Amino acid sequence: MKLRKKLLAAMLSAGILFTGCGGDNAGGGTSKGGDPNVLKVGVTNFADTLEPTQNYFGWVVMRYGLGECLTKFDEKMNIQPWLAENWSVSDDRLTWTFKIRDNVKFSNGDALTADAVKQSIERAFAKNTRAATFFEYSSITADGQNLIIQTKKPLPGMPGYLADPLFIIVDVAAENGRDFSKEGPICTGPYTVESFVKERAVMKRNENYWAGEVPYQTVEIPSIDDPNTRAMALQAGDVDVAVNIAAGDIDIFKNNDKFHIDEISSLRVVLARLNQNPDHILSDAKVRAALIAGCDRETYNDVLLKGTFIPGKAPVPPSLDYGFAQLTDPNAYNPERAKQLLTEAGWTDSNNDGILDKDGRNLTLDFVVYNSRAELPLYAEAVQADLKKLGFDIKINTVDYNLIDNMGIKGEYDLLISNITTANTGDPEIFLSWYWKTNVDGNNPQNGSGYSNPEYDAKLEQLSMEFDKDARRNLIIELQQILLNDGAALFFGYPQTNIINAKYVDGVKMYPSDYYWITNLIKPAK
Amino acid sequence: MEFIKTHKLFSFYTLLVILILFVAIFAPYLAPQDPYESNMRNVLQTPSAEHLLGTDKLGRDTLSRIIAGTQVSLFMTICLVILLAIVGIVVGIASGYFGGKVEMVLMRLADMMLSFPGVVLAIAIAGILGGSIANTIIALLIVGWAKYARLVRSLVIKLRNNDFIIAAQVNGTKTINILRRHILPNVLPMIVITGAMDIGTMMMEIAGLSFLGFGAQPPTPEWGLMLNEGRQYIQTAPWLMIYPGAAIFIVVAIFNLWGDALRDVLDPRQE
Numbered sequence: 001m002k003l004r005k006k007l008l009a010a011m012l013s014a015g016i017l018f019t020g021c022g023g024d025n026a027g028g029g030t031s032k033g034g035d036p037n038v039l040k041v042g043v044t045n046f047a048d049t050l051e052p053t054q055n056y057f058g059w060v061v062m063r064y065g066l067g068e069c070l071t072k073f074d075e076k077m078n079i080q081p082w083l084a085e086n087w088s089v090s091d092d093r094l095t096w097t098f099k100i101r102d103n104v105k106f107s108n109g110d111a112l113t114a115d116a117v118k119q120s121i122e123r124a125f126a127k128n129t130r131a132a133t134f135f136e137y138s139s140i141t142a143d144g145q146n147l148i149i150q151t152k153k154p155l156p157g158m159p160g161y162l163a164d165p166l167f168i169i170v171d172v173a174a175e176n177g178r179d180f181s182k183e184g185p186i187c188t189g190p191y192t193v194e195s196f197v198k199e200r201a202v203m204k205r206n207e208n209y210w211a212g213e214v215p216y217q218t219v220e221i222p223s224i225d226d227p228n229t230r231a232m233a234l235q236a237g238d239v240d241v242a243v244n245i246a247a248g249d250i251d252i253f254k255n256n257d258k259f260h261i262d263e264i265s266s267l268r269v270v271l272a273r274l275n276q277n278p279d280h281i282l283s284d285a286k287v288r289a290a291l292i293a294g295c296d297r298e299t300y301n302d303v304l305l306k307g308t309f310i311p312g313k314a315p316v317p318p319s320l321d322y323g324f325a326q327l328t329d330p331n332a333y334n335p336e337r338a339k340q341l342l343t344e345a346g347w348t349d350s351n352n353d354g355i356l357d358k359d360g361r362n363l364t365l366d367f368v369v370y371n372s373r374a375e376l377p378l379y380a381e382a383v384q385a386d387l388k389k390l391g392f393d394i395k396i397n398t399v400d401y402n403l404i405d406n407m408g409i410k411g412e413y414d415l416l417i418s419n420i421t422t423a424n425t426g427d428p429e430i431f432l433s434w435y436w437k438t439n440v441d442g443n444n445p446q447n448g449s450g451y452s453n454p455e456y457d458a459k460l461e462q463l464s465m466e467f468d469k470d471a472r473r474n475l476i477i478e479l480q481q482i483l484l485n486d487g488a489a490l491f492f493g494y495p496q497t498n499i500i501n502a503k504y505v506d507g508v509k510m511y512p513s514d515y516y517w518i519t520n521l522i523k524p525a526k
Numbered sequence: 527m528e529f530i531k532t533h534k535l536f537s538f539y540t541l542l543v544i545l546i547l548f549v550a551i552f553a554p555y556l557a558p559q560d561p562y563e564s565n566m567r568n569v570l571q572t573p574s575a576e577h578l579l580g581t582d583k584l585g586r587d588t589l590s591r592i593i594a595g596t597q598v599s600l601f602m603t604i605c606l607v608i609l610l611a612i613v614g615i616v617v618g619i620a621s622g623y624f625g626g627k628v629e630m631v632l633m634r635l636a637d638m639m640l641s642f643p644g645v646v647l648a649i650a651i652a653g654i655l656g657g658s659i660a661n662t663i664i665a666l667l668i669v670g671w672a673k674y675a676r677l678v679r680s681l682v683i684k685l686r687n688n689d690f691i692i693a694a695q696v697n698g699t700k701t702i703n704i705l706r707r708h709i710l711p712n713v714l715p716m717i718v719i720t721g722a723m724d725i726g727t728m729m730m731e732i733a734g735l736s737f738l739g740f741g742a743q744p745p746t747p748e749w750g751l752m753l754n755e756g757r758q759y760i761q762t763a764p765w766l767m768i769y770p771g772a773a774i775f776i777v778v779a780i781f782n783l784w785g786d787a788l789r790d791v792l793d794p795r796q797e
Contacts, residue, residue, distance in 0.1 A: 227758065228757055228758050228760065231761075232761075246758065248758045248759045248761075248762055248763075249758075249761065249762065251762065252761055252762070296566065299566045299567065300566070303566055303567060303569055304566060304569055304583065304584070371739075374758055377744070378583060380744075381583075381584060381744050381745060382564070382566065382584060384744065384745060385562070385564040385566075385584055385745065386564075386566075388562070395743075396743055396744055397656075398657065398739055398743075
């Protein structure tokens with residue numbers, strides 16, 4: 001009797017397990033792999049809404065094939081026409097004229113006019129203060145299909161600024177009766193929003209798309225934040241395309257002829273911001289130099305990350321031609337020098353606990369990290385291990401990605417890891433300005449580190465008005481060298497970035513700018 | 527000797543527990559290498575003669591980290607269980623013996639705690655407090671005390687009206703002495719059994735929180751954390767998950783079996 005009961009119980013519980021699995025499969029809905037009407041893309045999504053002017057959410061609007069800008073970057077980061085057919089600048093370099101294509105329609109069927117573009121750009125300025133950190137205008141006017149932007153000072157980067165996803169062109173007129181943040185904006189891209197939550201978006205074909213055929217009826221975009229799970233979803237056929245497969249997993253796909261990998265050098269840099277505000281230990285330049293010199297960055301990138309990252313040195317990666325080779329890093333890996341610098345700065349281990357101290361204060365630093373990118377915790381732990389040998393006590397504080405931006409602005413860290421694109425407008429000007437230009441009363445909010453160097457600010461000002469390409473390049477090289485000399489930040493490395501697809505999908509491509517993931521070029525393979 | 531003969535299983539499990547305790551206490555001497563020493567030129571090595579269980583993502587010896595982890599995990603678990611028992615005894619005796627408003631307030635609090643799903647609440651608390659070993663223990667303590675308090679209270683209520691307690695009261699014994707001399711010794715065996723049987727569960731919960739990033743922080747060699755670190759390499763370096771997982775499995779299983787056997791030995795109702 002007892003045995004029978006046990007058997008029954010076992011069978012019941014097994015039954016429950018099986019029905020559980022069955023339910024999951026049924027919930028997945030569509031068949032696995034190669035459905036010519038449905039594309040499934042595994043991504044990491046940080047956006048809570050699809051409001052392009054909120055935070056950096058515009059990136060997601062663009063990556064999901066929803067929004068488009070006036071201009072775009074090609075695979076070599078050259079600026080190409082997109083919604084604007086062509087553009088020109090007046091002789092005094094203060095008036096830009098963008099000719100808007102006249103065959104473009106918003107997904108609701110409304111024609112794209114210069115006036116709609118004007119309203120959209122004004123909306124971005126009204127809703128996000130970041131817009132003004134790109135450029136300030138004295139007037140925007142619409143004349144038929146011509147958009148005329150007048151600026152107070154010459155702005156050589158204008159076409160590049162307008163390629164930033166913050167300036168995605170939305171149909172402002174459609175905002176009446178539609179909540180962009182919940183239902184998604186009306187844009188001009190190949191796909192439109194059917195449903196969106198942070199974890200999962202479903203896009204459907206934009207029947208009014210202007211630039212050719214849109215291959216898929218539906219695009220499902222699950223956000224799979226864990227890199228490992230994303231790789232497995234691709235292996236299992238749960239997604240057809242996956243973005244950013246981590247170093248630990250990429251070999252699985254390299255040795256498999258069912259998958260195609262598009263791997264490129266990105267424009268990104270992984271860096272640790274160093275908090276130099278008064279009272280912070282790292283306000284001492286010698287400690288910063290010691291910290292940087294104590295990190296064996298070549299090993300981190302070549303060995304720990306298996307060469308999927310290029311070892312870091314300067315702010316701008318070598319994939320962009322801004323003098324990477326000629327820049328010299330005074331704080332290249334040299335643990336002996338690091339030790340000496342710490343001694344010079346007055347740090348000693350007076351109580352023999354293995355941690356240096358000075359005036360009763362331990363050399364303890366708070367390292368803020370998020371882990372939706374697989375390499376970040378790895379860098380942090382490697383730094384922790386390396387610096388421990390010098391007597392640093394690094395406390396790793398793992399937080400949610402959404403907290404990072406604010407913590408960076410408020411300076412709530414000693415070290416804060418970031419994976420940043422260095423050329424979101426085509427060249428590194430904005431990047432170099434955002435993170436290191438002197439922040440006076442919050443007028444440059446991204447620089448929460450307290451870094452300030454008048455010489456640097458002066459050169460930035462010069463750069464912002466320089467039209468000549470070679471002169472710009474030289475200025476950017478000089479700016480980088482200043483940052484290196486000051487030990488302004490710890491530049492870990494430059495990621496290769498990848499997008500991997502099953503071979504029954506074609507046209508998947510990773511762009512250095514990282515803005516364009518889902519395009520109408522992705523289609524079922526023949 | 528007679529004891530060992532009559533309680534063969536218990537003795538065997540006790541031996542295993544002692545073995546684990548031995549490993550935990552002497553971990554620094556038993557570990558073949560420094561569990562914190564990273565050799566970044568030597569990462570993700572497959573198990574070999576030099577590194578019996580391979581190396582992890584920073585080139586640290588996995589075997590050494592597992593051995594060091596015994597100390598961390600066991601220390602945390604035992605701290606937690608002892609704290610649970612102390613809080614449970616204090617609250618339980620107070621509410622069981624004195625009754626009235628004290629009981630009402632304490633037991634309604636306990637009801638509240640019991641009505642939350644335990645692990646979820648622990649994750650929330652640990653999340654708010656921030657990840658660290660101490661905070662993990664606090665979180666699980668907040669979640670777990672109610673069960674012990676309830677148990678002690680019911681035992682005390684049963685004892686309170688016994689003749690020997692009333693006799694002590696009539697004799698004018700101070701309340702504190704009644705609690706200490708008469709109540710506590712009668713409550714203790716049950717608490718010891720419950721605590722012993724909970725060691726395995728608590729160890730799992732601690733490892734679980736660490737796995738989720740709410741417990742021990744790197745570079746601490748904690749098993750749950752090691753599992754989490756190994757997770758990224760599950761396909762390319764599976765030993766990083768298998769061995770810490772096996773360590774948790776073995777130790778938890780031994781403590782559960784030991785707890786069961788201890789109950790059989792101590793619990794008077796079984797006789």
